[in-house]
Structure formats: structure tokens, C-alpha cells
Amino acid sequence: MSTDTTRGDNSPVRSAGRSITGLLEGYWLKIWTAIFIVFLYIPIVFIVVFSFEKGEFSTLPWSGFTLHWYRVLLDTSVAIDAIYNSLLVAVVVTTLATVMGTLGAIALVRHDFRLKRVYRSLVIAPMTIPGLILGIALLMLFNFFSIDLSLYTIMLGQLVFIVPFVLITVTARLRGFDRALEEAARDLGATRWSTYRHVTLPILAPGIISGALFAFTLSFDDFLIAFFTGGPNNTLPVYIYSNVIRTTTPVVNAISAVALFVSMILIILSQYLQR
């Protein structure tokens, strides 16, 4: 009883004090969060804005708007080849990674087996290894077996870390899957295949598609694997890098803006589908 009264006495003051500090806290945290979110976008906005600037050097003062650098880009066949290579690699990698990753996720969620922990580690490890180590290790592997470096070796190399990403994305989706739906279909006389076709796949589809988009982005943006296992073949990030370390012309801004555009569209789509 006595505790109740003390509480009653204090509570208006205390809760008023609390809500003021709470408001202040929320206010400062809000500003802090806003600053860091803006910070993340600074170089992205910079590249896009200065890809439209007339001047040779990407700095102030602003010397006027132009589409000139994009026109130059269209006439630079090496750059167009690099974009084409990146798209080709990404399409193949996405297809294979989606199939392998989805199957692998089913094993992880649906089955219990000895060595499951080993399986899990084998699947997570390639994502936690820095791309630099993976890149040189793959280069040594291909060299050891005298495999010529080409777009195919890039594809094989990227699959090593992209398959696990798809696998984990689909796993998350599978965990939320109500198996009673499949059992109901089987009870109603559906074969295993038609249960798969008409119940399992449609429910998993958004997860698989978002995993596939994720795979495409990872492949399209990959630098390290392509850099070490591509030999003379340039993908877009490798082309950008090798241009940046030699010279800085605004054409690099234009091609970078194209790369940003592609990967942002894909990642936004994938985020949208995951909801």
C-alpha cells in the first residue's frame, strides 16, 4: 500500500521528466541517424551529379550541364564490352546460384542429418572469407589445373560466394513456411510433384526471386573475383578500377553512374520483394 502511494506521488513528475528526456533523446538520435544515412549516399550523389558536368575535373566550380560524357561512353567499345561481359556473367551466375542455393536451402531446413553442422559451416564460410583471399586462391586453383582464365572462370569463382548468399536468403523464407499446407495438399490427393508445383513453389517464389536479384547484384558488382580470375577479360567494375588508377576523365563518372543505376534498381526490387 505504502509503495503504491509513493509511486502515485512521484509518477506525474517522473513521467514528465521521462518524456522530456525521452523526447530529447529521440531528437538527438534522429539527427545522428539522419546524418549517417545522408553520409552513405554522398559519393553516390556526387558521381551521378558530376557525370553531367562539363568540366574535365570533377570539382567546383560547376561549369555547366552536359550529356557529352555519356555520348563518349557509347562510342567507347571497350566500356560497352565490359558492360556486356558483366551482364553475361551475372545472368549465368544468377541462374546457377539460384538453382543450387534453393536446393541447398531445402536440405538445410527440411532435413536432419549427421554432419548438418559441417554442412552449415561449409555454406557460411565462403561468405565470411574476404574476397581478396578467395580471389587469389581461385587464381592458384585455375593455374594449378592449367585452366585458362576467361569469363567462365569468373563465373565459377563468383558462384563460390554467391550460392551461399542465395541459400541463406531462401532459408529465411523456408523457415516461415507452414508445412501443414503441403500436408493438406497431399491429403487431398495431390502427388508430391503437383504439391511442389502448386503449393511449395508459389509460396517460395518471392524468396527465390529476391535471392536471384541479390545474386545478380553481387555478381554485377563483384570486383575481386573478376579482377584475379578474369585474365584479360574486363567486367564493368574491373574496367572502372583500371581506368581510375590510371587517369580520371569524366567518362569514368558516366560509366560509374550506369553501374550505380543497375545495382540500385536490382537491390531496391529485391528489398521490395522480401517484404
Add this chain to the structure above:
Amino acid sequence: MADSTDTTTVSNVGRIDRLAENKYAQLLVTAGPVVVFEAIFFLGALTIMLLIATWEMQDFTLVRQFNINNFTDALTKLQNIQAFKTTILVASLSTITTAIFAFPVAYYIAMYGGEYKNQLVALIIVPFWTNYVVRIFGWRSILSTDGILNKLLLSTGIVDEPLGFLLNSRFAIYFGLVYLWLPFMILPLYSSLEGIDRSLIEAAKDLGASKFQAFRYVVFPLSIPGLLAGTIFVFIFSMGSFIVPSLLGGGTPFIGTRIEYEFGFGADWPAGSALGTILMIIVLVTLGTLIRHANMEDIF
């Protein structure tokens, strides 16, 4: 006619169905491709890197002669010692800095995000998965001596001459790494903080804990799995970074650029493989000590 085709399809389906019920067949089809692929191209590649680290390079060709000189060189050569020192220092500082910067952001979104939580998280995820070579190239232009930042500082009179340390320095690498891996710290922290049962915080306050005490003894301990996951990722990927030291470091000794040099102009693959193996060991030790208490899966 129609009947007979029907029965064959049915019996085929039946056979496939029976096979599909077999547990080992299921495992072989689902886990099989991933396991075989990763065994060859992941474990196999790492093993061969380790093997080649024990060979040597003579006149630009690999010679299969077992020795451990590459490892002793990797740890005793002056440029390697410098590179390891700088890399470990910068990677540690970046990890601590991202943790400090990321915590309030994750806390705000988890506790005050309300109905905008998902949108705020998406705002952080989108730049994170956007081409990082391009984003670091953007900073290279912004931070250079005649870049936009120095021009702004000069024109507002904050500085009298351009700041040189902003690019081609250890600071620049540190800055780039903090920028690049900030979301890697925010996202797992957010997922840990988001999962905290609010009634625990209320209970602590009802029992007389101050706001700070509630944070110190309830919220913070419960955020540690996320903090550790972020720490693991930021530290490992900072240790293994190449693009940031290469584009922003301007020749500052760093492990990533040292390794690339050995595979490029240096043309000493065994030396590069030895450095790669040591880096790999550092990664494994970090993982081994921290992973048990970390929440790794929620990140993706």
C-alpha cells in the same frame, strides 16, 4: 489408346514419387550440388593456395620445391611487417569507430522507428549493396587536394590551404573503411535491438532503474550478439580490403595491396600465397574466438 498413355505417366510419376520419398536421394539432390561445388572451388582452392605458398618462384615460373621461406619472409620482411602493423591498427580503429557510430543509428531505428522501421533499414541497405568500387572512387574524387571538399573548406575560409591528409594517407583508408562497413555494423545491431522484449526495459524501470541503468544492464547486454556479428564482419573485411587501400591509400603499406603486388608486378605467387594464408589464419582466429556468441544469420 488414351488409357495406356495415362497409365504409363501415372506409373512414371509413381516411380519418381517413390524415389522422392527416399531420404538419401533427397539429400543427394538438395545438398549434393552445393557440397561438391564448394568442396572443389572453395576448400580445394584454399588448399592449393596453402600448397603453392610452400613452393618457390624462379625466373617467373613456379618450382615445386617444398620450403617455408615464404612464411618467414611474410613475417620478417620490413615492408610486410609495416603492412601488417598498419592493417591491424587501421582495421581495429575502423571496427571500434563503426561500432560507436552505428550503435545510436541502430538504436534509433529499433526503438523510435515506429512504422518507418522497414523504410529506414532499406535506406541503409540500398547504398550498402550498391557497387562499392564506384562509391570508393567517388570519395577519391571528393577528398583529393583539388576535390570538392577542399574547395568548400577553402571558400568558406575554414582552412587556408588544401588538406593533404584527406587522401593518400592512413587516415583516408580508415575513413574509407568506416564508410564502407558502417551498414555491416548497423544491420546486425539493429536486428538484435529490434528483438529485445520491451517489457524487460519497462520492468527494469518499474524496479527503480534509471534510464541509463536500464540501458547499461538490460539493453546493452542483449545487443551484444549483434555487436559481435558486426565486429566480426567489419574487422575481417577491413583486414582483407583491397579497393580502399588501393584507391584511397596512395601507397600506404597495407596487406591487401601487398598481396595484389605479389600477384601483379611482384610476380611472386608463393610469397603472395603465404601472405594470403597468414591473413586467412587471422580471419579464422577472429571467427573462432567471437562467432560462438554472435548472431550471424540475421544479417542477410
